[in-house]
Amino acid sequence: MDKDTLKKEIREFIVDTFLFGEGADSFTDSDSFMQTGIVDSTGILEVTGFIEEKFDFAIENEEMTPVNLDSVDNLVAFISKKVNG
Amino acid sequence: MNLFQILEKSAALFPTNRAVIYYDDSITYQKLYQNVITLSDYLISLNLPNNSRIGLFLENSIDYVTAYFAVTKAGCTVVPLDTSLHPEKLLTILKDSEIHLLFAHFKFQRIFKKLYEMQHGLSHIISEKDFKLKSESITYYDLQQILNSPTQTTLPKVTNPIHWDDANNAPHELAAMFYTSGSTGEAKGVMLSHKNLLSNTIGTIEYLKLTEIDSIMVILPFYYIYGNSLMLTHIATGGTLVIDNRFMYAETILDTMEKEKVTGLSGVPSNFLILLNKSTFTERKFPHLRYMTQAGGAMAPDIIKRVVDAFPEKELYIMYGQTEASPRITWLPPEKVLTKIGSIGIEVNGLEVKLLDENGSEVSENQVGEIVVGGDSVMLGYWNQPDEEKEVLKNGKLFTGDLAKRDDDGYLYIVGRKKEIIKSGGNRISVKEVEETLLSNSKIHEVAVFGVDDDIFGEAVKAVIVLRDGEEADEKEIQKYVRTLLPEFKVPRYVQFIENLPKSQAGKVDKKALR
Numbered sequence: 310m311d312k313d314t315l316k317k318e319i320r321e322f323i324v325d326t327f328l329f330g331e332g333a334d335s336f337t338d339s340d341s342f343m344q345t346g347i348v349d350s351t352g353i354l355e356v357t358g359f360i361e362e363k364f365d366f367a368i369e370n371e372e373m374t375p376v377n378l379d380s381v382d383n384l385v386a387f388i389s390k391k392v393n394g
Numbered sequence: 395m396n397l398f399q400i401l402e403k404s405a406a407l408f409p410t411n412r413a414v415i416y417y418d419d420s421i422t423y424q425k426l427y428q429n430v431i432t433l434s435d436y437l438i439s440l441n442l443p444n445n446s447r448i449g450l451f452l453e454n455s456i457d458y459v460t461a462y463f464a465v466t467k468a469g470c471t472v473v474p475l476d477t478s479l480h481p482e483k484l485l486t487i488l489k490d491s492e493i494h495l496l497f498a499h500f501k502f503q504r505i506f507k508k509l510y511e512m513q514h515g516l517s518h519i520i521s522e523k524d525f526k527l528k529s530e531s532i533t534y535y536d537l538q539q540i541l542n543s544p545t546q547t548t549l550p551k552v553t554n555p556i557h558w559d560d561a562n563n564a565p566h567e568l569a570a571m572f573y574t575s576g577s578t579g580e581a582k583g584v585m586l587s588h589k590n591l592l593s594n595t596i597g598t599i600e601y602l603k604l605t606e607i608d609s610i611m612v613i614l615p616f617y618y619i620y621g622n623s624l625m626l627t628h629i630a631t632g633g634t635l636v637i638d639n640r641f642m643y644a645e646t647i648l649d650t651m652e653k654e655k656v657t658g659l660s661g662v663p664s665n666f667l668i669l670l671n672k673s674t675f676t677e678r679k680f681p682h683l684r685y686m687t688q689a690g691g692a693m694a695p696d697i698i699k700r701v702v703d704a705f706p707e708k709e710l711y712i713m714y715g716q717t718e719a720s721p722r723i724t725w726l727p728p729e730k731v732l733t734k735i736g737s738i739g740i741e742v743n744g745l746e747v748k749l750l751d752e753n754g755s756e757v758s759e760n761q762v763g764e765i766v767v768g769g770d771s772v773m774l775g776y777w778n779q780p781d782e783e784k785e786v787l788k789n790g791k792l793f794t795g796d797l798a799k800r801d802d803d804g805y806l807y808i809v810g811r812k813k814e815i816i817k818s819g820g821n822r823i824s825v826k827e828v829e830e831t832l833l834s835n836s837k838i839h840e841v842a843v844f845g846v847d848d849d850i851f852g853e854a855v856k857a858v859i860v861l862r863d864g865e866e867a868d869e870k871e872i873q874k875y876v877r878t879l880l881p882e883f884k885v886p887r888y889v890q891f892i893e894n895l896p897k898s899q900a901g902k903v904d905k906k907a908l909r
Contacts (some may be wrong), residue, residue: 326731326877327503343640346453349478351819351882353642370672374643378905 481734585778606632662690662820690820
């Protein structure tokens, strides 16, 4: 999957799950989920569950960091690294 | 002494101690005191009606602590609000408590878009950044601008640290109101007085042996009464609140604990489970950590043992409480954690706990009775809900709805609950509210909701559903539907579909059979 398609899928999931389909333009790809209040601590488990299921890999404890998970851009980079090795 | 004066006392005794550390920012007691006075003067200048309720829709931060004490200094009632609330629920609380002035963080402005379309009653919003989304009926204020014109302050002369006399002399007048889920699903405003909160704060400081050298890793929201207790106990002793709102990234929290050399960590069972199962918690040493506390629902004995095994030299306090008791009711001394495993311990000083049967008589040892609490920490009542209040508050005693027995040594053990409430990850979830939400879905014919054991959250919500004839749905669809109406923690983690719900002869759903 190319990065643009990946980005699109992640955005769709975030908007669909946490913004109820509204406000797709209310955050940028680099916006922190925490700082914008889009995803809370329970929500991050939804995000990781979605990624693990969709891309068929396990997220290790030490990978649960903002650098990997706290924005669309960070997620795209993290998933690409995991999938492509 | 009132709530504000605990800050005043610590500012006088420990002016240069850091009151709050918030990521790369921090504030000393002296500066916090000055900011609180400045903000309080500003609130007073707005000529709000006497005893106004002022809402805090803020995440844990220096702003939160400043606003909390400024509201109490201004003689108003502070109403901490759950920042995960959906607009409809927030609106219900704003209306119920008649909040006209709200502190709100910019990051939550999205929720206001929908709120503005409703009859919200808000006239003032104070925020740390200019809201992009505005309503014509609201005046907006910049918190930083207010604090940039400081009031001249002089610290009073104080010689004694906080003491029981301070609580005994505290006014028994409304200081704070915490909204909590009841068994009916309607949020109830628990009214707590200065005396309620101060007496509980002192009782807690006493058994935790807190002093000005203590610092607590704050991962629990301050709007939650357990988080509120962390704030008050540390501000009252001149200690430090180390705030990090990134618990979802457990490693980050552990790094902060090490960096800031915290002496305490407080959590609900799900926090400890996540730390044990999904982080390097047990591989680290935390040389400065003196103790840990756990409350917010029962933690499984296995988990308690794992925490003790990992950190045998640290003290682990198991605690029990309710918002209605400000909140601490009992505590289990760390040296008894293994010998009395499963116990919620003994009464906090200043409180009296009795176990009563249905006739109101005290039960004998090892017999089950309802936990009934007396003392200065027992709430004033429920805001605007006299009927609900009468059910739990009788002759000044709090009927908790929790069933327990006491062993020969006087240690209490919870054995069940009288009311249908699920305790998940420290949150109280009304079974009725989740059932009613599910029933509002036209595909659903009947539903039974209950709590099931969960490795992470202690208890998780399970829904067993009977669909209407000809309808089809799957787990994900149902969860998605609930998510649009309720906060994430109330969304059923497990959904099961069956043909018919088992029922008793009286036609009542037999949840025991479903479990």
